[in-house]
Amino acid sequence: MKFNLKSIISASIAIAAGVIVLIGYFINLPYLDTLREVFLHWAVILSAVALVMGIFNLSYVHIRKIAAQSTGDVYSGILLISLFLSAAIVIIFSPTGGFSQWLYNYIILPVEASLLALLAAILIYFCVRLFKRGITLFSLIFVCTALIVLASMISLTGFQIPGISGADGIGALIVRIPSVGGARGILIGVALGTIATGLRVIMGADRPYNG
Amino acid sequence: MAEIRCPMCGKPNPSERDTCLYCQARLKSLTGSSFMSSDSSSSSIGIPSQPDTGDSSLPDWLKAIRNSDQTPEESESEPLPAWITGEGGEGFDEPDDTEKIEVPDWLANLRQEGEKVHTSALSEDKLNKLPIDDEPEWLKKIRTGQHEEPSPDFKQVLPPEKPFPAVSERPIVFQAKEEIPSSEVPDWVAELSGKSAVSSELLPDEQEKDIPMEEVHFEPKEEEGSLLAWLSTLEQEKTAQAAPTQSEKPITVDRGKEEVSFSSEVSGLFSDLEGIDFGIDTKESFEIAKDEKRTTEIPQPLTSPFTSVEGLDEFAELPEWLGGISSEETIAHEKDISSIADQDLAPATLPNWLEAFIPAEAIEKPSTKIPLTEAPRKAEGAGPLAGLFSVLPAEPEIAKSRKPSEKPDVLEVSEKHRQQTSVFEALLSSEGLPGVTAERQIVAPQNVFRILVFLLLCAGVLGVIIAGYQFAVIPTPPVETLDAINILNSLPAGAPVLIAVDYQPGYSGEMEAAASIILDHLMVNGVNLAFVSTNPTGPAQIERLISRVNQERGHQYKALEQYVIMGYIPGGTTGLSGFGTQPRRIITQSADGKPIWRTPWLSNINNISDFSSVIIATDDPDNARAWVEQVQPLLQNKPLLMAISAQAEPMVRPYYETNPRQVSGLVVGLMGSAAYEQIINRPGAAIKYWSPFNAAIMIAMLMIVLGSCYMMVMMLRTQRKENRREG
Structure with missing residues (x-):
């Protein structure tokens, strides 16, 4: 050996x-x-x-x-x-000096904010074109969920859509139950993955340091 | 001991065996003749070239020939009959009935013919009447040559020690059917008749003597040797084919029109013999009818009277003309054969007249199925079929590779072809070139729709901002926001609070709104602030946030006195863990390089739990999780608050909803910030953004709804069209 x-x-x-x-x-x-x-x-x-x-x-x-x-x-x-x-x-x-602040305020921040703004417009566009390839169950669920959550966030002149807006509306339920449930599952998976990875590194089975 | 070579494996085997010792192949043919003997010099199958005295399957006449080919010592040991050696006196004794052999049919027929009807004999007067010009060549030669040089006596020619006279040396007797007067007999015939005493003495049968016929004895001449040579050659060839048997084919001698005419076979005989100078010294005897109009059928072969002797057991099946030929004489005259063959006869061509004498049975003998005139066959040289003939080749001739024919280098092209070639080349060259087409500026529908989406969103947001119309109602603050407000309200003035600014610059619009109201709230309460970030751009963002709050909210927070920017914490999760356990070791100075731990309100901070509260402003759920996992356990029941983006709410909310809570309060997105401002009654950026934000959401919802309906309708129409086409 x-x-x-x-x-x-x-x-x-x-x-x-x-x-x-x-x-x-x-x-x-x-x-x-x-x-x-x-x-x-x-x-x-x-x-x-x-x-x-x-x-x-x-x-x-x-x-x-x-x-x-x-x-x-x-x-x-x-x-x-x-x-x-x-x-x-x-x-x-220094990182908090005047020139550094200028760089951040007039270069970094506008560029990244613009990219996110484009992201919003692109998401709307592709959500519209989702049905162009065909109407499927998951496409319907996706579009309906997005519309419900968006609708639950708005309040036009104090009018809230009954059953959708508000703390007890469908939008809040979607955010609190399915989203939180999925997020917890992801967190549990991440935790288990982290444990497994840590054990592999401790036991020498996984060597990310190329040893 | 004679050996027989196996035709399959080629190995020698004893001659007694019928099958090969090595490969069990049949050594002898079903007809009884051996295929190949070890001492055979012939390459033809079934043609024994050497006598095999021990082979009982051979016919007797062939045995006799082989016996004659034996050594003189062996021949001398066997006593020969007296009639052969010439010591028998005038005749032969009547052989015993017990010693009689079965007489072949052709010989029996011949005897009967001799008894009943005498064959036509050549009368002397008729011969004399023949015109000289019409005489055949052989007669001319007889007239000229033989009379001038008479052959010696038969007995004198034969050596005394020669045990067995060859047939060629025997006298040929012409038996005339009618007696010819001596005056009509030609001279040469008369001379010959005078010398025919020996022949008459050799007649074995008395009945033969009584027959009134004239015996003509042709003594051997000097050309005898050459004649014997070709006869011996023929014997060698014909021996392989067949033994002479009686033939049913008659030879007719027509004497009409005062000339001797024979049947086609006999005429062919003379035509073949024209070029050969053998005179009349043949080994056959002819019976020529004297009657010129009579045609006599002579059984073939014409036999010598000797053959009618019943005492010749050894030659019972052997024709006389062939039985007497010894191999010694054959070998002695081989040179003469070649000389004759060079003159007129082809080596492998049998004269027609001799073929006419060969019995048909001999020709049709099974052992001679393979014709001698067939092209020489090729023997297999190697492999298990070695020694066999006519073996099909493993590779046919057609499969053999051939060199392709060479094409001419220069192509003859006419002028018309040149023009056509040039046109074709021009077409080919223009094929690869891009065609010049008019550019059409067509905006794809999808690009139009993208631009439309962007313009509608911008128009909605800008319209609300420019108009300044607040049409959106501030939502009711959620519980988590109220919890956060209550915790911050509970902080005393001068309490050290740690704030982590961990959001990306792109999310500054949403996150600054949430962080601003929190800072405003803290500054209102007079809390000392310590800022850190796990983002490299964090210090700049912190400075921007403080400056904005000071400007918008009217605060006068000063660095190091009321707030400290500790800077960037490297190492991600590990850095957070280290900072949570030993903040002084991880962060030693401020972002601008000033010592922070000497400030009065930070001098008592040794652990992370010494801060009154920790507030995390992040848009990334992973950062939020890292703070919760690495720092929150070290806070020792100090509150951990979070201002997060709306997209991170699902991931952070579980930490808030657990019991005990890992996150004490949440300010989520723009809606939470607006509610926060609404509650503490300090409107700020969140409330300002709320109406444009609602307008953008409404526009987005409308575009999604209308666009989805349009797409669905178009898709359904397309499907209907396709269904109609298919239907």
Whole structure:
């Protein structure tokens, strides 16, 4: 059997860290809590470093793309200029400085808000065209549910559609019962998936660190 | 010991065996003759080229030939009859009845013919009357050559030690049916008759002597050797085909018109013999009728009187002309055969006259089913069929690959073809080119509908905003919003409150409305605010939010004194967990680089639970879940409030509806914010947005309803048309 020292070391570190942090949640021991806090602190620092490394990697890829004069190198140039300019502004004037605030107020915020506004119009358009491909049960349910929920949100001149609007209307029931039920199911699934993933990492079966 | 080679496997086997020792194949044919012997030099199946004395299936005449081919020592050991060796005196003794062999039919018929009707004999006077010019060549040669050079006596020619005289050396006797006067006999015939004493002495039967006929004895000449040679060749060929038997086919001798005319076969005989200089020295005897108008049927083959001797047991089935030929003589005259063949006869061609003498039974013998004139067959050289002939090839000739015929390099094209080719090439070249078509600016219906949707939405929202008409009634605040208001109302002045701004800039319109009223409420109460974010743009959003609230709500909150922007918490869930356990270690300074933990109202904050309340403003349910899972357990019953987007309500509401509540209060979307403002009586952005928001929802609902109905109608019409077409 062939042993890889590198994988053994990395797997041991990952398993030990996971076990120590997990035990720290169930057993109240002072030194375990301290060790767990140290690990968490390291994790936060490594996450920040990973973000910086990601910025460097992104810059390197687009610099090579410009050097190779490949397709779309103009957009790479725009990306790099925006990246370094924003970084320079934030570093020089702080994240809450006047220039940084200007960038946010007049570039980032309008762009993202416009995209969401387009999303609203596109959703309406495709909801209309849903019947063009045929009338099915699920298309009817989808359209009717959307109309009911929308109708439950509006109140024209104080008039509320009886049975639909209001806290006891159909719209509120749809949001509270089916939506919440589905959301809880999703949360339970996510929790189980998280547990399984954590156990696999702790047991060494899953090695996202390429050990 | 003789060996027989198996025709199937090719291995030698003893001659006594009928089947092969190795492959159990039949070694001998059903007709009794061996197919192939080991010492056979012939390549033809069923044609034994060498005598096999031990084979009892061979006919007797062939045995006799083979016996004659034996070595002289062997031949000497067997005593020959006296009549053969010439020591028998004038005649032969009458053989015993017990030693008699069965006389073939043809011989018996011949005897009967000789007894009853004497065959026509050539009279001397008739012969003399023959015109010289009409005489056949052989007669001319007889007249000229034989008289000039008389052949030696038969007895003198035969060597004394020669045990068995060949048939060719025997005298040929012409038996005349009528006595010819001596005056009419030609000279050459007279000479021949004078030398025919030996022949007359050799007559075995007294009855034969009594027959009034003239015996003509032709002594062997110098050409004897050549004649024997071709006869021996014929013997070798005919031996393989058949033994001579009696033939029913007669040979007629017509003497009409003062000339000797024979039947077609006999005439063919003379035509074939024209080019051969053998004189009259043949091995047959002819009986020619003297009567010129009489046609006598002579049984074939014409036999010598010797053959009528009943004492010749060994040659009972063998014709005389063939039985006397020894292999030694055959071998001795092979050279002469080749010389004759080179002159006139083809090597494999049998003269017609000789074929006429061959009995039909011999020709039709089963052992000679394979014709000799057939093309030489190819023997299989390898494989299990090795040695067999006429084996079909494994690969037929038609399947063999052939080299395709080469086409000429230069194509002859006429001028008309050149023109047609150029036109065709032009067509092909223009096929790949895009055609020039007039561009039509047609706006697709779907694009029109998209633009219509956008314009209607913009028109509705802008119309309400510009008009400033608040037609929408503020909804009744939900319970979760009331809970949030009550909790915030309960916070004392100066209490540290942690606010997380974790929404995307795109959702700023909805989220800022909710966060603004909460901030306004907190600022009204004089609460100290600490801001964090798990979003990199969080610090800018926080600064924008505080600035907006200060401007819109009339507050004068100052940084570090009343609020602190702690900045960005990296690491996602891990960062939140670390921040929840050790806020001072995760966040060491403010977003603008100032120390935050030295501020008076933050100096007492060591854990997350030291904050009076935690408020989360997010549009992402995952962020809300992360705060609930990682931070809420560390709050130690401190309230956790959330201002969320309407899209995150289904995911966050379960945390609110649990018991005990993980989320103490919720402000959901624009409707919750408007209700919040309505309750605390501080109208703000939420109430301002509420009417345009309702207008946009109404327009959206109308477009969905009308568009869906239109699509349904169109679809139904299309289906009806299709049904009509199909029907």
